[in-house]
Amino acid sequence: AQSVSQHNHHVILSEAASLELGCNYSYGGTVNLFWYVQYPGQHLQLLLKYFSGDPLVKGIKGFEAEFIKSKFSFNLRKPSVQWSDTAEYFCAVNARRGGGNKLTFGTGTQLKVEL
Amino acid sequence: EPEVTQTPSHQVTQMGQEVILRCVPISNHLYFYWYRQILGQKVEFLVSFYNNEISEKSEIFDDQFSVERPDGSNFTLKIRSTKLEDSAMYFCASRGSGTGGYEQYFGPGTRLTVT
Structure with a gap:
């Protein structure tokens, strides 16, 4: 069975951090x-999202993530956060095989960006 | 941009009553999913549906739950006899097919409150 761990449950940052x-x-x-x-x-x-290829993937709003296969990790990064990034962030995985491809989610990280 | 829609946005029901949550997936998608998120907890997979049958279900999806695609557009989740612990946000998702189709698109959710 697949599982996902997110280590930071609540993160508070100042803008530009x-x-x-x-x-x-x-x-x-x-x-x-x-x-x-x-x-x-x-x-x-x-x-x-990451399916294959370059392990460094870029997403919307300046976010990126790096897949490190040896560490089973997929950390999310952003060089400079904005107040509007305040949200909950969920990492998820599904198995690349036929069938339902259900998503398994982590517990989420609540990010609060302060002005 | 096409999107998944769900109705109602909020449903209040009494314990023991039946509820039907409705979803309209993206029109050319072939795989359909229900997830739920109990307040303060992670998003959990309930069931996946493909080719008019359940392809995978979780242990949460017991005999009280059923899904149906009654016509070419709707995808419904029925809870036969609701319990207090069924109170949650229920998300519908859909995805296309092929290697580019692993991404699931989520609807806005239905908040179910069982009293």
Whole structure:
């Protein structure tokens, strides 16, 4: 069974600070990796995804993530956060195989960016 | 841009009552999903649906739950006899097919409150 761990549950940063949110997964096979964001009162939106190729992927709003296969990690980064980045961030994984491809989510990281 | 829609946005029901949550997936998508998020907890997979049948379900998805695609556009989740612990946000998601189709698109959710 696949599982996802997010180590930071609550993060508070000042505007312009750099962000790194940790994500580790556990699964024996090949996976697809995702970061979703949930702004207050809104639905889950895809920030970025990794299927294959360059392990450094760039997403929307200046976010990027690096897949390190040896560490089973897919950490999210942003060099300079903005107040509007205040949201909850979810790392998710699904197995790259036929069938349902269900997503397994981490517990989420609540990010608060202060002015 | 096409999007997944869900109705109602908020449903209040009494314990023991049946509820039907409705979703309209993106029109050319073939895979459909229900997830739920209990307040303060992570997003959990309930069920996936493809080719008019369930392809995978979690242990949460017991006999009280059922899904249906009654026509070419709707995808519904029915809870036969609601319990207090069914109170949660329920998200519908859909995805296309092929190697570019691993990304799931989420609807805005239905907040179910069981009293």
